[in-house]
Amino acid sequence: MTSHPDPAGAGDAYLRAKEQAENFPVALRILPRRHRQHLLAVYDVARVIDDLGDQGPGDRRPALREFDADLDTLFGGGAPRHPVLQRLRPTMLTCGLDAKPFHDLVAANLQDQEKTAYGTFDDLVAYCRLSADPVGRIVLRVFGATGPRLEELSDKVCTALQIVEHCQDVAEDRRNGRIYLPLEDLDRLQVRPTDLDAPRATPAVRQLVAFNAERAGALLDEGLPLLRQLRGWGRLAVTGYLAGGRATLYALRRAEWDVLARTPRPAKRDVLAQAVAATFGSAVMSR
Numbered sequence: 001m002t003s004h005p006d007p008a009g010a011g012d013a014y015l016r017a018k019e020q021a022e023n024f025p026v027a028l029r030i031l032p033r034r035h036r037q038h039l040l041a042v043y044d045v046a047r048v049i050d051d052l053g054d055q056g057p058g059d060r061r062p063a064l065r066e067f068d069a070d071l072d073t074l075f076g077g078g079a080p081r082h083p084v085l086q087r088l089r090p091t092m093l094t095c096g097l098d099a100k101p102f103h104d105l106v107a108a109n110l111q112d113q114e115k116t117a118y119g120t121f122d123d124l125v126a127y128c129r130l131s132a133d134p135v136g137r138i139v140l141r142v143f144g145a146t147g148p149r150l151e152e153l154s155d156k157v158c159t160a161l162q163i164v165e166h167c168q169d170v171a172e173d174r175r176n177g178r179i180y181l182p183l184e185d186l187d188r189l190q191v192r193p194t195d196l197d198a199p200r201a202t203p204a205v206r207q208l209v210a211f212n213a214e215r216a217g218a219l220l221d222e223g224l225p226l227l228r229q230l231r232g233w234g235r236l237a238v239t240g241y242l243a244g245g246r247a248t249l250y251a252l253r254r255a256e257w258d259v260l261a262r263t264p265r266p267a268k269r270d271v272l273a274q275a276v277a278a279t280f281g282s283a284v285m286s287r
Contacts, residue, residue, distance in 0.1 A: 015044050015084075023165065023266055024244025028237060035233055038091040038142045044084040046105055046135055053109025054176065061113050068106045075099035095142050101134030117179040121215065124166075124182055125159055132162035139241075143234030150230075156223035157238070161245045163216040167209050167252060170196055170259045181212050198260055206257035213252050220245055227278060243275035250274070 019026045019040070027039040052063045067082065074080040074089060075098070091097065108131035118124045136154035140146060166173065166180035173180055174196040186193070189211075191204045201209070220242060227235055227242070247266035255264040 015047055018047055019043060023248045025240040028240050031233055031237060038095060041088045041091040042138050045088050045102060048084050049105045049109055053112050061110060064106055064110050068103060071099055071102050097138060097141055101138050104130045104134040116177055117183055119183050121182045124180060128159040128162045132158040145230055145234050153223045153226035156219050157226060157242060160216045160219035160223060161241065163212060164245050164248050167213045168248060168259060168263055170209065181208060185211060201258040201260045209252065209257040209259055213249055217249050224278060224281065239275050239278055242278045243271045246274035246278065247271040
């Protein structure tokens with residue numbers, strides 16, 4: 001039997017392994033050391049929050065609330081207990097981060113304990129405002145980029161990346177008792193929840209995934225002007241995130257939208273190609 005690391009005490013090796021498994025480069029090696037350290041510190045906190053919501057035994061809410069209180073300790077000027085929050089302190093102070101985006105990530109995982117499906121696309125987007133958009137806003141602060149327009153565009157990109165991941169992880173989410181793709185789409189395409197347990201995707205399930213992947217691609221295109229608004233290292237980092245999402249859409253299309261037989265993963269060469277395309281303002285290449 002495979003054992004899972006305790007997310008409350010996740011070690012650096014575990015966190016780096018999870019980082020390498022992401023669709024996008026969390027902290028490009030070409031970035032200056034200070035930026036890489038800040039991005040990894042933020043990633044590790046987000047990763048631990050997700051693990052507390054996904055992997056903990058029994059009722060996961062107490063552990064999430066305990067972490068939420070530890071966030072208050074950190075941002076209130078105290079000494080947090082959790083190692084990832086201790087490592088976040090220099091980033092918090094240097095980049096002027098505030099607590100709300102981190103509390104939103106905890107709130108999303110608390111919601112996961114209560115809500116296992118989303119009726120409409122608008123419902124899913126509202127969930128992404130808690131589970132994904134805060135990360136983009138934190139990243140903007142890491143690079144000293146602020147402003148309503150930047151945040152609006154960042155939210156589109158982050159919501160899109162989250163929906164891409166939901167398309168990619170249909171089988172895993174179903175095993176965890178969750179369905180993130182809108183139930184109204186399942187009904188319209190006559191997909192039963194039990195169809196998501198099959199070893200291969202039916203034509204209707206493929207349609208379901210393709211439809212929502214196209215929505216994500218459209219959101220990525222709407223967020224593409226963010227790159228023109230950013231400068232320097234921040235632009236490079238966000239290009240990497242956009243490219244990872246676009247390359248994952250390409251991987252989904254290449255798998256003919258069958259996300260049940262295996263989880264489609266983006267190839268590094270495709271991430272690079274999509275980064276170049278995004279830099280020159282091209283729309284999502286998978287569409």
